[in-house]
Amino acid sequence: MSVILIKGGHLIDPAAGVDGLRDVVLRDGRVAEIMAAGKAKVEADAQVIDAKGLTVAPGLVDIHVHLREPGQGHKETIATGTAAAAAGGFTSVAAMPNTVPTNDSPEITRWIQAPERKASVRVFPIGAATRGLKGEVLNDYAALKAAGVVAVTDDGHPILKDSTMREVLKNATRNGLSVIQHAEDTRLTGGCSMNAGVTAFRLGLRGMPPEAEYGLVERDIRLLSELTREVNGSKVGHLHVAHTSTAQAIAAVSQARRNGLRVTCEVAPHHFLLTEEHVRAYNTNAKMNPPLRSIADRDAMIQGILDGVVDAIATDHAPHAAHEKEVEFERAPNGITGLESALGLSLRWLHHEWKLPLGRVLSLLSAQPAALLGLKGRGTLTVGSFADVVVFDPKAEWVFRAKDSRSKSKNTPFDGWTMQGKVWWTISEGRVVFKGV
C-alpha cells in the first residue's frame, strides 16, 4: 500500500502531548513514524506533502451527524455527507439512527458501513435505543454493537418514560455502549418552533422553554446516579448529552461530574455563536432543535467550552433539501448543515477571538470526541494509530459559500461568514480524500 510523507509541518496532537515541527510518515493506512522535522527519508514510492507553515493534526471527529441514508437520499447520501466531512477536515463521523427505516438492526448498521456507500471517511453508526425511536421496546444492543454500533440514542425522539430510560441505560452499560440523549421534554414543546422568550412573543411564534432541555438532563442524571448506586459503581454507565444549549444543562453536567458520574456533553457551533435574534427574518436556516437560545445561554456555551466543561464540539449536521426549507417558518424542518464550517468557525471564534489555545480547539474536535465514544486509534497521531490526518493553514481567512458546499444540501446560516483555517489535505486511513485548491 501507499506511503505518504508529511514534511515539516507543525504537528499538534493533543492526546500525545505533541506540539512542534515534525515529519509524519503514513504507511498502509496507519501512522508509521513521527520524527523531528527534516529527519524523515523520502522513500521512492512515497507521496510527499510539503506542510511547511501548515498545521498537521489528527483528522477531526464529529460524533453527531445525520447522513440521511438509508431512505432520504434527496437530502444527503453517505457519499455526499462524508465528502462534506472530508472537505471540513473530518475523518470520522458518527451517524444518527433517525433514517428511514431507523437503524434498529445489525443489517442496517452493516449496510451503512458497506463499501458500496462510497464513504470518503470512516462512518461509525449509532444505533436506535428503541425500536423505531418510539421509546417502547429496546433494540438488541449486543447484536448492534457486534455489527459496529458505537452508541445508542433515540435522537430527535427523546426517551421520556423513566422506566424506559432506566432500561436503556442499564442495557447499554451492560454492553459497553454510551447512551446519547437529545434532551427535550416534548410535553413542553408541542407546536413550538424557537426559544421561548420575548423574541418569540414579538415574532408570534410559540417558544420552547429552556427547562424542556435541562429538566430532562437533570432527570437523566438522576436515573444514571440511581443505576450507579445499584451496581455499586462496578460498571459505570455513560450518559452523553447531545447538542447542549442551555446554561442550566451545562451546570447540571458539570455538577454530575463533580459527583463522580460519567456524564459528558457536546455543543454545536451554532449554539456557541448564534442567538434567537437570528430568527428575526423568519430565516428557516436559523431553525433547529434545540433552538438558538438567549444571549446568556449562548455565552454559557462559550464559557463551558473555555472552562473545559464541554467535552466535544459536534455539528449536528442536518441537511434538508432547499424546497423543504423554503416554507413557512413553523412548517420548516429543524436543522442546518455543519461539517464544512465547524473548523473554520471554531478557529475563527474560539481560538482567534476568545484565545482558546489551538491544541484545545483541536482536542474538542478530535481527541476528546474520539475518547468519548471509545473510537480506538482515532483522534490522535501516535505511531500505530489510523492514518487520519488534517493538514491546514491555521492563519488563512476565507469566506464560506453555501453554494460551494460538497453536501447535497445548502441549509446553513453561515453562508458568507468569514472562516479561519483553510484545509489543504484531509487523509482518511492513508488515502487523500480532500485536497484544497
Next chain:
Amino acid sequence: MPLIAASAARRSVVRPALTAFPEPYSAGSVMSVHSLTVERVSAILALATQLENEDPLKRATRLAKRRIALLFYESSTRTRTSFELAAKGLGADTTLVSSLSSSIEKGETLKDTGLTLKALGAEAIILRHPSSGSPWLLERETGLPVLNAGDGMHEHPSQALLDLRTILAHLRPGVETATAETLAGVTVTIVGDILHSRVARSNMLLLPKLGARVILCGPPQLLPAVAAEAGPGLEIERDMAAAMKQSQVVMMLRIQAERLAGLQLDLEEYKSSYQLNEARLAEYAPGALVMHPGPIIRGLELTGEVADGPQSVILEQVHHGVAIRMALVERALTAGSAAACDAMGGRQ
C-alpha cells in the same frame, strides 16, 4: 444555577454581530409596524386623507388596470373587503385567491402560489396567512411588494394604522400628520387574548411610537409577563378596573379559539374579570373610546349593549380601514425601489 451565565457576562469579549429586525426588500411592502417610522406613518395618514377626499373618478385613474392579488389562507370579512374596495377605488384589477378554492388545496406551496400570481401579472400581493412570518417568505421568493393582512399570531399592521386613524379622529381632531408626541398623554388599554393576537402586537408596537402609553390587560394564560418587554411604552395591569381608570381608549380583543392550542380557559371566570359591560364602562371609563378589531363575540369579551353603545367606535374603525388601505395599496405600487423594479423585470 445561573453562575455560568454570570461569569460569562463578566468576560468582555467580542461576539458575532446580532441581526437587526430586517427591513422589507420592497419599499412598498408593509409586513410589520417595525419598519414604519413616525415619518412613514405620517405620510400614510396624509395619503389616506388625500385619497379619501379625492374625486372618485380621478382616484380610479391612479392605478388603472394595475393588477393586485389578494391571497387569503384564512377567512376574513373586514380586511379582505376593505383591501378589495381600496384597490378597486384606485382603479386596480384585483383577484382573490383563497385556500379553499385553489390549488393550495392540492398542496401547492406559498412560494409556488406567489410565483404563479407574479407570472399572471400581479404587481403586489396582499397576504393573510395562519403562519407567523409568511409575508417574509412570500416577499423573498417573489420580489413583489407584500402587504401583510394578518400573519398568524404575529402582526396585522393595516389594522393598527386604521386604529390609529380612528383614535386621532376622536382625540386629535384635525390632526392629519403624526410626530413622536402626537399621542403624548394618551393611555390605551388593550384587553384580552393578547398572546394570540396579531392586532395587539401591531398596536402595542405602533402607538408608543407616537407617544401613547399602552397598558396590556388580561390573565397570565393569555398575557405572558414577557409581553411588556416587547417594546417601549408598554405596561401590564392584570386588574381591568385599574387599567380602565387610566385610559382614554379601551381596545377589546376576541379570544382566538382557533389558536388556543389546547389551553383550557374558564370562560365564566374570564367574563367576570375581563368582559367589558355597561356597568364597568360607566364606572371606570365613562369617557373612553371603545374599540374592537372584529369580529366581536357579543356576550363574551364585550356585551351587545357596549358594542352598540355611544362610546363604541367599532364601525368607525371598519370605515377608516378603506382609506388606510387605499394609502397602503397606492404606496405599494408607487413607492418603488430598485430591488422591486428589478424583480419585476421593469414594469410591463
